[in-house]
Amino acid sequence: MEEWLHTKGRIFDIQRYSIHDGNGIRTIVFLKGCVLRCLWCCNPESQKFETETMMVDGKPKVMGRDVTVEDVMEVVEKDRNYYRKSGGGMTLSGGESLCQPEFAAALLRAAKERGIGTAMESMGCAPYETIAQILPWLDTYLMDIKHMDPEKHRKFTGKRNELMLANARKIAESGMTELVIRVPVVPTFNDRPEEIAAIAQFADKLPGVKKIHLLPYHRLGQDKYERLSREYMLKEILPPEPEYMQMLKKTAESVSRLECQIGG
Amino acid sequence: MKKYNSVRVPKTDRITKLVEHLYVKLPEIESARAVLITESYRQTEDEPMVLRRAKAFAHILENLPIIIREGELIVGSSTIAPRGCQTFPEFSYEWLEKEFDTVEHREADPFYISEETKKKLREADAYWKGKTTSELATAYMAPEARKAMEHNVFTPGNYFYNGVGHVTVQYEKVLAIGYEGILNEAEKELARCDFGDADYATKSRFLEAVIISCRAAIGYAQRYAVLARRQAAECRDEKRRGELLVIAENCERVPAKGAQSFYQACQSFWFVQQLLQIESSGHSISPGRFDQYMYPYYSRDIAAGKLTREFAQELIDCIWVKLNDLNKCRDADSAKGFAGYSLFQNLIVGGQDEHGRDVTNDLSFMCIDASMHVFLPQPSLSIRVWNGSPHELLIRAAELTRTGIGLPAYYNDEVIIPSLMSRGLTLEDARTYNIIGCVEPQKAGKTNGWHDAAFFNMCRPLEITFNNGMDCGEQIGPKTGCVEQMQTFEEVYEAYRTQMEYFISLLVNADNAIDQAHAERAPLPFLASMVDDCIRRGKTCEQGGCVYNFTGPQGFGIANVADSLYAVKKLVYDEKKVSMSEYKNALLFNYGKDVKHPLVVAQIAGKVAGELVSQGVRPEAAMVAEAAEQIIAKAVTPEQQKKYQKLLDLIEEVPKFGNDEEEVDLFARDAAYIYTKPLLNYRNPRGGIFQAGLYPVSANVPLGAQTGATPDGRLAGVPVADGVSPTAGKDVNGPTAAANSVSVLDHGIASNGTLFNQKFHPSALSGVSGLDNFVSLIRTYFDQKGSHMQFNVVSKETLLDAQKHPDKYKHLVVRVAGYSALFTTLSKSLQDDIIRRTEQGF
Known part of the structure; x- marks a missing residue:
């Protein structure tokens, strides 16, 4: 059997019938471990690579399990017929998949070799050589660009953004994958029209990029912080109103030629 | 060129008003039918049963009060009160008398009943003691079967207390040749009967009964024609007067003769649908492939420029309202099992013809739109799905699903057709199947499927x-x-x-x-x-007259x-x-x-009593109860x-x-x-x-x-x-x-x-991609040989209930703003967020 199927990695969830992250009906594999610490993160259990305990339905549950590519593919394969009908496939999410580059590459390869479409949600926060190893197996790169200002980026996510922006350009120039830019719209962080416009203008200059997604901030991960005995730092923030999102969409479209959509 | 036109037509004010009128009051039980059938039966004691039935049917149709409701274009009402119901003492009546004083206030499907109606029903019911189908059925049953029913292993309550229903008739035949045409067929068959035939007695009487019944239906429509003319003469509103005159002309023509227009076909259809439900109390009288048998009349009129798409839609909407005007009062227990006043009049669109070609047409879309317009539970709208079904039809259906109305139900031709063939249907009959009641497939006009047998x-x-x-x-x-x-x-x-x-x-x-x-x-x-x-x-259907006969208990x-x-x-x-x-x-x-749950106590007490009996002791109630209590305490x-x-x-x-x-x-x-x-x-x-x-x-x-x-x-x-x-x-x-x-x-x-029921949050169907993915889910399930699928798109009320009773809703997935979660695992404040958003899901 192909040896990459035995590659091991750490995940914290697999979610089937995901229909708003990439094309069609998708299965999302959530990889554990992240380089950033975004204050609004809706999957706080994804951040540390180490396993940790979270309360689920009132009972402690260990988040994070070590699996092989083969284990994951067994679940992903179950919905093969749904992918075929809907044009869907497998999406890697996290966390940041690039924290486990060999595992991510092996997962994507296994899917592609079986004729299953692939996508990855990622910030692109890794040396480009690491990313380059993954691109041959990746149909769609859903890349987060959260802010154009390096310092503000650091303040809200823990890291400056130069590497990620440079990677975005290189990925676009490689022409090996469909690159889609995604912006989590977080009030007080990046929800001013000029901030969104700056990202849209940057994305517009990336060769081959046609789409930008504005993802409105939501609080669905908030209670997980309590269940992990952590503090949620953005308690005062409310999700943006739909009308406001429409305004931002118009802003993005006015400064670029990109197709802009709200939500994934 | 596209085979169909799917452009939407807006709902008219008339439809809004008809729907409002229907739901002004609690539905009411009326006594007219019970009184009339009893009168007739008293005069036909010495005749064969099939003739007695036909004469009773004729007597009812000659005398049942008739009404044209305000603004109606399609006429024919079984009760004066909107959504009222008649009673059918020939099947059973005792349960209703027992429930006279509770039926108005019960939780499932309450009905108003006046003191005068109670009195009239009591008088009529007195005749039926010992004469009902349920009493004869009880006499035929093995004591062991009755015992198993007492112990709730199964319940055949539906047909035990009511008529059978669960059938789709040859609507297309009535539309084409009218009851005069059918009556002629019966007369010819009667002429062929030879006095020496072994079945002469039963067959000749049966055919006479058919002829009487067809004449009764024609006469009933004539009464409406007379009423419409009279109302037209008195009507001051010129537009309505014109409508009433057309109604009169329609009722003079159909269902006696073949329909000459789409409008007449609609009226003719309606009389068939209504009168079947006056003859017997059986529910699930299913219109079946309405988009198919109505299409020739529609396309002819459209092509000739005699009909607009707007008026055709309004007529279909009117029929949808009428389907909700019919009602039936069930006993309290059955009402819980069939909750929602449902008559399960299943109407199905799309699918294949006898040659295996897709037959989606304009009316398939207009039927879905009609359900969107009236937004009522009837008809039980269904859709046939196969590999050749147009994507556009399924998307239109998914849009209806997304409203949370629970319609349509989706059926898989690729499983149902071979399944029916394995039960002896011909390929052509299997390909043109429709659905009866909830989910039961059969061939229209040839089958007595007894689908809801228990x-x-x-x-x-x-x-x-x-x-x-x-x-x-x-x-x-x-x-x-x-x-x-x-x-x-x-x-x-x-x-x-x-x-x-x-x-x-x-x-x-x-x-x-x-x-x-x-x-x-x-x-x-x-x-x-x-x-x-x-x-x-x-022979009648009940006596084995149908081509296909089944009994289908669930x-x-x-x-x-x-x-x-x-x-x-x-x-x-x-x-x-x-x-x-x-x-x-x-x-x-x-x-x-x-x-202390009654089921637990009953088991223990039963055991105690059984043991006492085996010891030769008489099980006194108090003694048994005390012993049971002690046993439970110890456990x-x-x-x-x-x-x-x-x-x-x-x-x-x-x-x-x-x-x-x-x-x-x-x-x-x-x-x-x-x-x-x-x-x-x-x-x-x-x-x-x-x-x-x-x-x-x-x-x-x-x-x-x-x-x-x-x-x-x-x-x-x-x-x-x-x-x-x-x-x-x-x-x-x-x-x-x-x-x-x-x-x-x-x-x-x-x-x-x-x-197969699935539950969704409306946001799972949001946007074009939500609908596309939803259709892919159905198609894939069907590729994998699933047979039926229906969806409850959860409402705000459900989510509120889920907050109160999380155990019942562990599986409820909600998806808002790019993230899915099990609803019950979210914190209260987030659940509230989602509840607020539920109504904006699309």
């Missing part, structure tokens, strides 16, 4: 297996041995199979007794005039039985973590929960409670049906065979076979209330699983996993239909 609770024989054939101290099933002494799982499985086979034979006995009673006491000559091959055979609780047997196999025999005697004890005492000590909880925890860990795990899913498939296969060995008095269905209507709730604790961890009284769906809350891997599991079951063998 509800069989598969969990009860399992309880009885654990008690060696006993229930509440009575030996009602065979002695299959003490489960505590069974050394292998196979012995348990075989014991269950033996109990099932015994009770299935009793179910057949009960159904056939009822069947016979209908043949003798309620032959329906008007219905027979529109179903092949009654006229040629000289099994339910498959998921519970499968999960239960699988848990017993794993925990007791494979892993040896618990003994059979501990398991049995836990079930008896409801896992230590709510031990729920803290130490015992710990054991029960441990068992529940162990059960929780055992894989459950519905999660895309092959071993347990295959186990469920085999468990379903325990019900579906033995049934195929039985025949009914009409010369047809039994065929199983796997769907529960809403009876899984009340029948669950009669079922003690089951080995899957389900507590006494909790609803059992719904149709072929996984147990509520036990499928936790999402809709694709549940659909994969359900498709492992053999849907083909359950040729009377299967029902």
Whole structure:
């Protein structure tokens, strides 16, 4: 059997019938471990690579399990017929998949070799050589660009953004994958029209990029912080109103030629 | 060029007003029909039953009060009160008299009844003592079958107390040649009868009955024509006067003769639909392939420029309103099982013709739009899906689903067609199938399917297996041995199979007794005039006049039985973590929960009484109750409670049906065979076979209330699983996993239909991609040989209920703003966020 199927990695969830992250009906594999610490993160259990305990339905549950590519593919394969009908496939999410580059590459390869479409949600926060190893197996790169200002980026996510922006350009120039830019719209962080416009203008200059997604901030991960005995730092923030999102969409479209959509 | 035009037409004010008028008051019970049928019966005592029925039908149609409601374009009402109902004492009446004073205030489907109506009904009912179908059926039944019914193993209540219904007639024939044409056929057949024929007596009287019935229908329409003309003469509004005159012309023409326009076809259709429901109280009189048989009239008028799409839509909308004007009062228990005043008038669009070509047309879309316009439960709209179904049709259907109305239901041609052929239908008949009632496929105009013959609770024989054939101290099933002494799982499985086979034979006995009673006491000559091959055979449908004859009783609780047997196999025999005697004890005492539950007390008290009797002591009620109380107290000590909880925890860990795990899913498939296969060995008095269905209507709730604790961890009284769906809350891997599991079951063998419910949050269908993915989900489930799928898109009310009762909604996935979650695991404030957003899902 192909040896990459035995590659091991750490995940914290697999979610089937995901229909708003990439094309069609998708299965999302959530990889554990992240380089950033975004204050609004809706999957706080994804951040540390180490396993940790979270309360689920009132009972402690260990988040994070070590699996092989083969284990994951067994679940992903179950919905093969749904992918075929809907044009869907497998999406890697996290966390940041690039924290486990060999595992991510092996997962994507296994899917592609079986004729299953692939996508990855990622910030692109890794040396480009690491990313380059993954691109041959990746149909769609859903890349987060959260802010154009390096310092503000650091303040809200823990890291400056130069590497990620440079990677975005290189990925676009490689022409090996469909690159889609995604912006989590977080009030007080990046929800001013000029901030969104700056990202849209940057994305517009990336060769081959046609789409930008504005993802409105939501609080669905908030209670997980309590269940992990952590503090949620953005308690005062409310999700943006739909009308406001429409305004931002118009802003993005006015400064670029990109197709802009709200939500994934 | 496209084969159809799918452009939407807006709803008119007329439709809004008609709908409002319909729901102003509580529906009312009226006495006219009961009084009239009784008058007629009193005068025909010495005549053959089929003639008595026809004469009674004619007497009713000559005298039933008629009304044209304000603004109606299609006329014909069975009651003066909107959504009112008539009664049918010839089937049963005692339950209604008993419920006279409670029917107005009961929770499920209340009806207003005036004191005067009560008085008239009492007078009429007095005649029927000893003359009803239900009394004759009881007399025909084996005492063992009645015993099993008393113990709630199954209930054939539907046809026991009511007419049969559950049929689709040859609407197209009435539209084409009218009742005069059918009457001519009957007259010709009558002329062919030879005095020396062996069946001369029955056939000639039957044909006379058909002729009387057809004339009665024609006369009824003439009464409406006269009324419309009279109202037109008095009408000051010029526009309405014009409408009334057209109504009069229509009723003068149809259903006596063939329809000359789409409008007349609509009116003719309506009289057929209404009058079938005056002849008998059977529900699920299903219009079937309305988009097909109406299309020739529509396309001819459109092509000739005589009809606009707008007016055609308004007429269809008017029919949809009328379908909700018909009503039926059921007994209190049945009302719970069929909750929602539903008459299950199933109307299906799309699908194939007899050659296997797709037949989607303009009307297919307009029917879906009509349901969107009237937004009422009737008709039970269905859609046929196959590989050649246009994507656009399914998207339009998905848009209706997204509203949360629960319509349409989706059916898979690729499973149903071969399944019907395996039951003897020709290829052409199978390809042109439609659905009756909830999910039951058949060929229109040729079938008496007896589709809703009974509800069989598969969990009860399992309880009885654990008690060696006993229930509440009575030996009602065979002695299959003490489960505590069974050394292998196979012995348990075989014991269950033996109990099932015994009770299935009793179910057949009960159904056939009822069947016979209908043949003798309620032959329906008007219905027979529109179903092949009654006229040629000289018999009504009830007497075996149809080409295809079936009896289709429903099994339910498959998921519970499968999960239960699988848990017993794993925990007791494979892993040896618990003994059979501990398991049995836990079930008896409801896992230590709510031990005062009447079901728990009844079992214990029954055992005590049984033991006293065997000791030769008379079981005094007080003594039994006290002893039972003591036994229960001993069984729920803290130490015992710990054991029960441990068992529940162990059960929780055992894989459950519905999660895309092959071993347990295959186990469920085999468990379903325990019900579906033995049934195929039985025949009914009409010369047809039994065929199983796997769907529960809403009876899984009340029948669950009669079922003690089951080995899957389900507590006494909790609803059992719904149709072929996984147990509520036990499928936790999402809709694709549940659909994969359900498709492992053999849907083909359950040729009377299967029902798979899925629940969604509206946002799962939001936007174009939401609809596309939803359609892909249906298509994939169908590729995997699922038969039926319907969707509850959750409402705000459901989410509020889920906050209060999280245990009932463990499986509820909500998806808002790019993230999915199990609703019940979210914090209160986030749940509130989602509830606020629910209504903006699309």
